[in-house]
Amino acid sequence: MEIQDILHIIKKRIVLISSITVMSVIISALISFYLITPEYKSTCSIVVTKHMEKDGEKLQYNDIMMYQKLVKTYAEIAKSRKVAENTIISMGLNIKPEELQRMLTTNIAPDTEVMYISIQHKDKKFATNVVNKLSEEFIKRANELLPGGNIQxxxxxxxxxxxxxxxxxxxxxxxxxxxxxTSLGLTFLLEYLDTTIKTADEIDSYLDIPVIGLIAKVGE
Structure with a gap:
């Protein structure tokens, strides 16, 4: 099948192709705009460094590298059940720790000691209030487990x-x-299943016999 044949098939069923494509977009738009409940993500940023014992003390390179590795541990602490429980108690929320944990995600900025805690929920104010309180509860819990760090x-x-x-x-x-x-696939499937001969070229191609004449269609 040559390119001209393919273009001819597409042109012949352009209405079918257009209809299926447009309907797919319309259905997707209706679902996206009216059926799916919007969800919002609220994010709090946190930095983890070494606790300075003396005023004016500077961070050493080894300290920076250590806390870049430790920040992964802090991210896991933020996602822990204990932090979720403390947040729920502190805010008086009527949800289970597992539910809060499912709303929670953490991300770490590459090659830094910075991490991000996010809450995703359909209520944007709820997400914001919870992630801010959870971040505070995380800092308390992290200081209990790893008291040498300075989390802000x-x-x-x-x-x-x-x-x-x-x-x-x-x-x-x-x-x-x-x-x-889908519409293109259906178009070529219908063309494959259509065994009727419509042109002189198809007679010559399929039957391998010469065409000696054509009968013109005459209107009644």
């Missing part, structure tokens, strides 16, 4: 303006691609 909040979380889910544009773009691929 760089920036408290602010109420996010826009949701992180659903990703509406991305969902619609994926729907467009899937709709287009």
């Amino acid at each position: 909040i760089i920036d408290y979380a602010k109420v996010p303006k826009s949701p992180v889910k659903p990703k509406k544009v991305l969902n619609m773009a994926i729907a467009f691609v899937l709709g287009l691929m």
Whole structure:
């Protein structure tokens, strides 16, 4: 099959291709805008360094490298059940520690002692209040377990303006691609199943016999 044949098949079923593709995008848009509940992520940034015993004492290179490695341990402490429990008790929340842990994510800035604690929830004010309190409870717990560190909040979380889910544009773009691929697949499947002969070239191609004449279609 040559490129001209492929283009001819697509042109012949362009209405089908367009309809399926457009409907896929419309359905994705309706689901993204009206059916999926938006979720917001609120993030608090924290730095972990060595506790300075003397005024004016400077951090050594080895200290920096050590705490860059230790920050992974601190991230695990932040995700612990104990920190979740303390946060729930402190705020009087009516949720289980496991539920709070599922909302929580931590990230570490590469080659730094900076970590980020995030809470994702459908209520953006709830997410902000919880992540700020959880960060404070994390610092208390971390100081109990690793008293040599100096943990400070760089920036408290602010109420996010826009949701992180659903990703509406991305969902619609994926729907467009899937709709287009599905419609093209269906188009070529229908063409493959269609065994009727419609042109003189098809007679010559399929039956290998010469065409000696054509009968024109005459309207009634």
